[in-house]
Amino acid sequence: MTNCKAFAALLDLYVDGELSPEEMLRIRDHLDECPACRAYVDDALAIRASFPDAEDTEVPDGFTEAVMTAVRQSGTPAKASRRTPWKKILLPLAACFAVAVLVLPLRDLLSGGAKTESAASLAAMDTAVAESAAVEEPAAEEAPAALEQGALKSAGTTAEDASPQEKKAIDLYETAGTEAQDGGSAEPAAGQALEEAPAMAAYSGSLLPCATVTLPPEGLQLDLLAGRTPDRESEGQAEFDLTAQEYDTLLAQLDESGLDYTAQETADGNSGLVLVIVKTAN
Amino acid sequence: MMERQEQQWVDDARQGDQSAFEQLVKLYEKRVLALTTRMCKNPADAEEAAQEAFLSAWQGLPFFRGDASFSTWLYRLVSNACVDLLRREGRRQNAAGPSLNDEEARVEVRDPAPSPQERAEQAELREQIEAGLQSLTPDHRQVLILREMHQLSYDEISQVLGVDVGTVKSRINRGRKQLRNFLLGSGNFSPPPASKKAEREG
16 A cells, blocks of 8 residues: 555646656556555546536637727837837946936936935046046046036036036037037037946946936926936936836836937836936937 | 747737737737636626736736746736636635536637537536536646647646646646546546546545
């Protein structure tokens, strides 16, 4: 009987063809002499023989159509188009990255540095900005200078106060950062911005993933952001802290809207929070 | 031939071809509904879970790498959709309660067996199997359906359910034993008396 128990554990595997040929033969031999095990196997096979057949399943009227309607409503496989721009954008828009990530701390700095919402994750940026803010003159020599220019530009309110030298640098930056509207002069500037990208990367390690969305003057309905109060706001732009999931949803919306936007994934992409900056084009 | 055709549909659907995907829906809808009708409590839920699974398949196709077969992957989505629905509606059933047979066997019994008497017997057995399946826990019911109806191997079932093969083995063993006991109890099986007694205790 103990012998039988050892076999009993293998009967399902036997019925289901999950044993080696040698083991199958061993079980077969055992079945010849054990009515109990034989009955189990017989019953298992009888169950199989009479088991309901999937092909007998009735498909409710209109089922296929209902599925396809849902499929059509969902558009093309959403996740695919949602991912592509995310990755493709990485390099060409290294310059925009500086705008997006640095706008926040500098603005804070300019307005007294009181806002510390994302203090932990932005600490490195604060340092960078403090550094660059301290360098009052000869701008445009090192990477921090480039960062500063981007930040100044994005902060918007500071443009009038900037020295002529700074203004020039800002213009340069602006051309590099935006979509290179006038091809000729943009090239060297873009080159410069890209060269400086490695220096920026040093800061980016502790930064949030973020996107910069530039809305057309007439505005645009973005469902996700419509009902939200910006986490931070300044002239011409609003900043939202989003969860990664919300961010994903937003990118999908942007894809559908055909609107230009930039997105950047940093080394710290697992923080779960992302930053979206919405600007209004002039 | 069919496999190549299916593969073509999968490839095309992955590129966003909706009509190719529709072919896949037609190819699999019976098998998918066969599973959901037995996992969900009522036909409306079954239909919803099946639809959900197909929609997930459509949306997830770009990420379908072909590591498993398309059917295995699809059944996984079906299984997930059923579990989601059960969970959402708080209907997760407890172990083998015989009081669950408040629904009729929902699958029409059509039988190819030749003699009228055999046909009647098999129809009766099939009906009892349906009832017996409903008396199992969802986990046990599911492995038996995947094994017996969809003819998946243990390995494939483990991929579908995301559990290890050892778990599949033990679920099949327990599920089958319980189903058998149910059929012995309903008088559908008349095994040799000796084994009948022995197995009933199992």
